[in-house]
Amino acid sequence: MTYSEQLLDAIEKHDFSQGKILLKQALDNDDPEVLASLAENLSDYGFSDMAKEVYRALIAKFPQEDLFKVYLAEILLNDGNDDDGLSLLYNVSKTSSSYLDSLLVQADYYQTNGLLETAKDKLMEALGIAPEEDAIKFGLAELDYMSGQYEDALALYEDLIERQKTFGEVNLIQRLFQTEAKLGRYEDASEVIKKNSGSIIDIDSKYQAGLVMLAVGDDDQAIKYLDQVIDQSPDYVNAYPLLAQAYEHKNDNEQVLRSAQAGLAYNELDETLYSMGARAAANLNELDTAEELLKKGLEVASDNSDLRLQLSNLYLHERKYQDNIDLFAELDDENMEPQVHWNLALSYQYLDKSEKAKSEFLLAYPEFQNNPDFLKQMAIFFNTQANSQDVVKQILDKYLKLEPEDQDMQDMYNQII
Template identity: 60%
Template sequence: MTYSEQLLDAIQGHRFSESRALLKQALENDDPEILASLAENLTDLGFTDLAKEVYRSLIADFPNEDLFKVYLAEILLNDGAEDDGLTLLYNVPADSDAYLESLLVQADYYQSEGLIETARAKMEQARQLAPDEDAITFGLAELDYMSDLNDQALTLYQDLRQRQTMFGEVNLNQRVFQTLAKLGRYEEAAAFINDHKEDLLDIDAKYQAGVIMEEAGQFDKAISFLDDVIKQSPDYVNAYTFLAKAYQEEDNPEEALFAAQTGLGYNELDEELYLIGAKAAAKLGKAEDAEDLLQRGLEVNPDNSSLRLLLSDLYLAQGRAEDSLALFTALADSDLEPQAHWNMARSYQEMEKYDQALQEYLLAYQSLQTSPAFLRGMISFAQESAQGDLDRQLLEKYLKLVPDDQEMQDLYEQLRN
């Protein structure tokens, strides 16, 4: 048994006190090929300090064998000795057999440091040297994907897919449809998913497929994928928001409400689930559930205007004008959007405080004057508060937008006469 083998046996047997003596014997007595294998095994086992000594010994004995320098540099970079590691890599000449390996190690290092453009440049150099090497094609595709160079990444992923569906642990089919989605080509991504459903075994792939199907408007298929995700992992919190939205788009408020309430059980900070759930509850006539969801959502984020407006609408539908108004009175004027002014106007109108209502209608008017619903509401207010001139002006504007509304046309004729 060689000293290198004895050293590895000692490490695997947790006899670490013997390691230094055995390493010394191995360096003095074992053949270079055995030492090279020893250094690789030591690196794999995490004993990089010992591996560095072996590589340094080999480099001293074989100064022209650049591959040992590359392996040592990789360990130094991982150990935080960047200057020493990069010096070794940059000293590997372009005509060396190890130059390609040097470029790949440099690319990995620069990627880990977030220097994606530099990493990509190194990978491009490597690809020019070995254009048929799939590992290099994949590495370049990943860098392009990270850099949002999605057209380039897609071409590379599609090339790889002609020979394999997996690269290491990465599902290339998943990368293809994700890249199509990043390009905004949702219909193509959905079609690709439909053709490769059997390859989507990973839970993250199913989740991404569900999201893309939703973006493509294929809500039934989105529901199918997202249901699978939740069955496989009930605490996959992000799936609930998209599932609830898909049910909402399918006009299935019962399931939308159930998905929202279940999702909130895992993540009570998801403001979108409060909104979707409240809309579904209101549609089902479950006003108490809707109010509860909206109030809880506003406790999570008091500045969520969508939740506030929906709660105001709910209060107004129930004749609770004062409760509706109270949602806005503590806000600064700069924080009130046009819809908020409209809801405040409706609240004052119901309370027969017409001067305040008129002020709020006018504040909303500039932004909402092209909304037929708003104009109808303001016409109703003008009639109720006996403001005939305002009534006629609003009717003229409304009928330009909705000329076929016979009821409003008749009212306009009455006012003219």
């Protein structure tokens, strides 16, 4: 057994007592091929300091072997020693057989550090040297995708898929339909999914497939993929709002509510699920459930005006007028939406608090002065107030232009002119 083998065997047994001694013996006695393998294994095991020592010894013995310099540079860059690593890579001559390897390591370094244009320049130079190398094409495709060059990425992914459906751990089918979707070609993306359904195996691909099928209105297929995501990983929280949305499109309120409640069990911070679940519960006339969901949602996100307004609408429906007023007690007028003022106006009206109702109607009026439902309610209210004939006439003038066939309101108008 070589000293290199003894060292690796000791590492696998977690015996590090003789590590330095065995490494020195390996460097002094083992053949270069064995040492090269040792350095690679040490690097894989995470013993980068030992690997660097081996590569430096090999470079000292074989100064013309640039591949050892590339391997050492890669370790140095991974360890954060950028200057020394880049210096080694840039000193590899263009005429060297290892120049291509140097370019690939440089590209990876620049990509990792967010310098995508520089990384692409390195890969384009590499592609000129090895135009049939799929690893380079894949690297370019990923860079183009990351930098928003989707047309260029699409062409490269399509070329790669002719020979393989995956590259390393990356599902190329997923990349292909995602790129189509990024280009706004959702129908094309959905066709890719349909033709390659057997290749959509990993959970992220299924989620993305569900997202695309939802975008093209194929709710059944969206549900199929999203159900698979949740079956595979119930805590995949992003799938639940999409699943609820697909069922909402199908007017399946029971499944919307079930999906929302299931999702909230894993992520109680999802404000969208509170809203969707409450809406579905209300449609099912499960008003207590709807109210409970909205109250919990506001406990999680007290500043969510949509949830607050949704609860306000529910209170009006349930004739819980004081609850509706209390819901906005802590808010200033400038933080209230016009719909809130309308809702408060109705609540105060039904509680016979006319002055406050009048104020709220007037605050809501600028936004809803062309809304016939609002104008009718406002006219009916002000018609009960003393000295309000002029206001009622102005409101009815607007209303009857929008709803000239409303005989009851026309009669009211005739009575005040």
